[in-house]
Amino acid sequence: MEEEEFNNLKSQAYILADNIISPLGFSSSENFEQLKKMQTGVKRIIDPNLSVEPLFAGIVDTLKLDIEFQKLNTQNEFTRLEKMVILSVTDCLNQNQHIDIQSPKTLIILSTTKGNIDLLESDDSSKFDKKRVYLWETANVIGRYFNNPNQPIVISNACISGVLAIVLGKRLLEENQYDTIIVSGADVLSHFVVSGFQSFKAISSEIAKPYDTKRDGISLGEGCGTIVLSNSIQKVINKQEQLIVKGGASSNDANHISGPSRTGEGMILAINKTLTESNMLPTEVDYISGHGTATLYNDDMESLAISDSKLDKVPMNSLKSYFGHTLGAAGLIESIIGLHSMRENTLIGTYNYSELGVTMPINIIKKTQPAKVNNFLKTAAGFGGCNAAVFFQKVQNN
C-alpha cells in the first residue's frame, strides 16, 4: 500500500486551470454561477440555416464571441470553433502564470467530433483553405496561434471524446515526456449535425428532460471546455487544496453502432475499471455527472449501469439540459462543472427534471444543494457503442 501511494504521488495529474465557453458565459465561474441558480443556456431557436422547424438548442452568441475575440488583437482569420478554443485556452493561461504553452514539455490535446464541419456549407468557406476541415489542421492552427512547438493530438471518438481526452492527458503525464497538458474540447452547432439528429428522431420537442418520465430526446448545444493538467504540484495556485485526475477508462458495448446497450454492460466495465484504477469503492463516490442525453434508451441504459455498479445512492445529475449536448466539448464542460462542485461543495440540480422515469432507481439531484464533494465520477457514452469514465479527487493539505 505504501508503495502504491508513492507511485500515485509521483504521477499525479493536477488541475492548473479550466475554462468553459458556452451560452451561459465565457469563463468557468460565470457558467457555474448560472448553474447554481439553475439557469439554462438552452433556448428556442428559429434559424432556417440550422433547421426548418424551431429548435431548442444551446447557442453561443456570435456577437459576443467576435467582440471577445477582437480583444486578442490577432490579424489572422479564424473559424467559429477555433475562436472558441483560442479564447478558452487564453483564459486558462491568464488564470495561472505557471503554464508555459510555448514549452516543448507542453502538449495540446483537442477533442472534437466534427471540428470545422460548418465550413462545408458556410459562406465563410471561401476565406479558408479547404484543408481547414481536416481536424489535424484545425488543431495545428490552434497550436501555431499559441506558438506551441508540439504537434497537437486530436481525439474524435463521438460523444466520449472529451472524457477520453482527459484520461489520455493523465496517462501521457505519467510517461513524463510532457509536464503540462492542455486538453480542450469543442464543437459547433451546424445544419450538418442538427439534420442528422433530426433524422434519428432524437431531438426533444422542448428543452431536454434528463432521466425524467416525460423525456423525449436530446437538446443540442455548442461550446468549448478546457482543462490544463500538470504533474507538478508547484504549479497549482491553491496550495491548500488540489484537484487531480485519479483514473479513467473506456469500453465498447460490441452491440450496436447507434443504439445504447440494453444491459449497460459496456458502461459498467468503464466505471469498474475507473474505480479500480482510482482505488475507490462505490460507497466513497460523492457525486456522479452522468451522460444524461434524455433519450429514452440512453438514460435507461445509464440507470442499469449505475445501479449494477452499486452507485445508485450517489447523487447524480445531467447537465445536458443546461448546455445541450455539446458533443466533443461535453466531457470537458461537464467535468469542469464537477470540478467547481468540488471546490464549492455545491451540487447542481438537474434542470427540467421532476420525476424519475428510468428502469432502475438512481439518485437524481433535483435542486442545487450544499454537499461535501471530494470524489467525483464523470461518465459518457456515444455512437459506435463507446463508453468512458474519468474520476477526479480533491486532495487537502494539512
Add this chain to the structure above:
Amino acid sequence: MEQKNHINTFCLVKNGSISIDGTISYENRSLPAADFIKSAYKHFQINYPKFYKMDQLSRLAFLASELMLKNNPIAHNNAAGDIAIIIANSASSLETDEEHQRTISDKNNNVASPAVFVYTLPNILIGEIAIRNSIKGENTFFIFDKFDADFMSGYINSLLNSNKIKCCIAGWVDFYDKNYDAFLYTVEKDKGKLGIEHNSEQLKNIYNN
C-alpha cells in the same frame, strides 16, 4: 523494466493490393477504391451482410481486420474487456460527411439519411470491428496528418506495460476522395507466430514497404 511487446499479425490495403503478414493475398490494380474493397470482400467470400450497410471507411477497416484476424486470431485467453482498439486516420469521416452534406443541401430532396449520418463519425469503424469480434476494451480514434508511428507505438506500449490492456488492434484506416490506405496490426505482450518487436521503427518499416 522496459518490457517488449509484439506485433503478431498485420494487414496492409493500398494501391489495389492486400497483403497479410507481408505476403500479397489479393491484387486488382484497375478498380476504383470502392469497387476494389467490394471485390476483395467477395474474393475472400466473407459472409457478413452488414458489410453492405457500412460506409467506405468502415468497409475498409472491416475488410482489413477480418483478413488479419482470420489467420491470426487474438489469443483466446484475453478477456473481451482487455482487448483495445486504437485507430487513427487523416480525413476522419470526410468521405461520408460530404455525402451527408450533399443530401441535406439538395433543395428538392433534403431528407437526411440516418444510415449515412451515423457514419459521419470515424470511431464507428471501431464499433464495427468490436461488434464483429465481441471486443469490449478501450477504444480511441485519433486524427493525425499522417500515420504517427512514434505516438501510436509509445501510447500502446504504455497501456500494455501498465496492464491497462492485454492486447490491442491498432493502426491506420483512411478513405477519402478515391484514396484509401489501411494498415492494421495486433500488439500483444506474448510473442506470436510473426513476433516482430512492437516499436516505432518496425511500424515504419512495415507501413512504408
Add this chain to the structure above:
Amino acid sequence: MDALIDQLKGEIIEQLNLEDLKKEDIDADATLFGEGLGLDSIDALELIVLLEKNHGIKVANPADGKKIFQSIRTMAEFIQANKK
C-alpha cells in the same frame, strides 16, 4: 397492391443496402425486424425516410413505425391508406 409490394421490395433493397438479397427472396408477409430480414433501429429510421422521399408520407411519431413496418404488406397497406 401486388405492384406496390413489388415496387417496395426493390426500394427497400436499395435504401437499406441489402445487396445480398433479390426481390424474390423477400416474402411480403415475413417480419421485417428480428427474425425475418433482421433489420435494426437504423433501418427502421431509413424506412421512415423511404416513405417520405419516395411516397410523400410523413411519419410524425417513430413509435408508429412498429405497426407500419411489420411486413412489406403492412407497409403497402399503410401507403395506400395515406396516399394523397
